Amino acid sequence: MAKKPAPVPLLQLDNQLCFAVYSTGHAFNRVYKPLLDRLKLTYPQYLAMLVLWEQDNVPVKDIGERLFLDSGTLTPLLKRLEAAGLIKRTRSVEDERQMLIALTAQGQALRERAKAVPQGILAASACTVGEMAAMKNDLVALRDRLNAALGD
């Protein structure tokens, strides 16, 4: 008779923190989608806009460090935002290697409409602001430890 493999708790899907993170990320995406469709943004594009609404006219590198993304991801994404008229891409005069990203008037104006988005997310999460902050802090601490482990 065929031997059934012994269960290995650490290998079980539902025991894995990484899968909880992975699947929660997808769930967030699905909740964001209808809210962001109204702004004609994808979620990663929305993140780039969040960065620019905090600090305008920054090199691609800075956006990448903030979002943990590289130019392979950001270059086409930013080109799409430029095609949509939300940002302007110009080479820095002081350092011609840098591509500076600046909001257009349209890009700045979108910020007003974006203010409604976090409310919708908060509602769908059905969390208190305190609970969300606690989870966020735990996750950021974990993320930083994971990123630190990469350096070794």
Place this chain on the structure above:
Amino acid sequence: MAKKPAPVPLLQLDNQLCFAVYSTGHAFNRVYKPLLDRLKLTYPQYLAMLVLWEQDNVPVKDIGERLFLDSGTLTPLLKRLEAAGLIKRTRSVEDERQMLIALTAQGQALRERAKAVPQGILAASACTVGEMAAMKNDLVALRDRLNAALGD
């Protein structure tokens, strides 16, 4: 003089739980990469194998429900696992709509080598098992609330 926009706390990147989830997911991926490269698996492929190691010979739909993925993602992923010799795809005889996914001997054997993976992740996370379980439970609860909000 140009008016600086008033900061909107809920719009700030570092206040957002979703970004913590998103960026932690990427950090996990980067930690998994070298471990999974040895098994010649990507992370989503590893998840599919975890499902199959728990229950063999299941339809694509069941894998999709378990991983929250649809056939648009799974069909090409499973074809690659088949090309790698880890699984076999066959149409169900009882219901010809279903494509049944079964492990090959090679796919079953890979489970032994995969046992080392969670250890590496645990080390990189620098968490106790208890902390990981607590975060996992919080995230799963959040995920379920987000998914429930989609139904409305």
Place this chain on the structure above:
DNA sequence: CCGATTATAATTGCGCACAATTAGATTGCG
């Protein structure tokens, strides 16, 4: 000042992720 090194983006190629559509099988209702 020149050549090597380093830094910044862009490009290419591959693998997800998902919406929308299509194809074929099954079920259910009159």
Place this chain on the structure above:
DNA sequence: CGCAATCTAATTGTGCGCAATTATAATCGG
């Protein structure tokens, strides 16, 4: 039975995400 509604996968098209490579600019050491 007959046909509509439903179900399961596959397909197509778009947009990430990242490794690897390339191109160009800046910097550094002799």
